[in-house]
Amino acid sequence: MAELFQFELVSPERQLLSEQVLEVIVPGTEGEFGVLKDHSPFMSTIQAGILRVRREQGAAADEYFVRGGFADVATGGLTVLAEQAVPVADLKVEHLDEQIKNAEEDVADAKDTETLRKAQDTLARLIDIRESMKKI
Template sequence: MASTIKLEVVTPERLLVSADVDEVIAPGYEGEFGVLPEHTFFLAILSIGVLRYRKGSEIKKVAVGGGFAEVTPERMVVLADVAEKADEIDVERARRAHARAETALKEVSLDEEATAKATSALQRALVRMAAAE
């Protein structure tokens, strides 16, 4: 039995993470899910959230802006629309984005599209701040 699983997080721009890890916890569309070595095959839709992975006692975080995950017994590939490692996140910029999104939500009329965009921006900002903590 394998003791680790290969995790790859890929965005349209680059390979963000490639590591052998003990465990992955990902933000699934219907809630978080965990993946360990030798996990059964499955595909999952990812929502905006924080992906966490552990190697030994070290836990790392990645802010994910949606995408897909493919899991096999040996590996997990995350195809993310947008993703940032926690140590690459500009927290001050995320705070400003959060403030702008909150202001936009207060100012929008009943326009569904504007409300959806502002809500999504608010979610992304909150996730980036959570990942950076």
């Protein structure tokens, strides 16, 4: 049976979560990754997406919309420092529309290929999240 580990989810506005959890799925910039107790230490940047937190075996995951920041997997657990973090239950389509508008501006303002690619990826992810919210 999997064991619990300490997880912290922090945004500039507040600490959203600080508790023992079973598993966290993080939208890393190199792809989603899952963290369980005693995961090997590493750091990753995160991209716009849904972070999933499972508190106990068989329970549904709590979901948080995150955008930007870092995930730090250490021997003491996992800390996610997100530029933005909102529980999906509190997320409004209007908020995503604003994020999409900002991402479209980032695409238009991109000065090089790498910046353009990152901005396009963020825009696509935000549109996907908005569309999946409309289906709920």
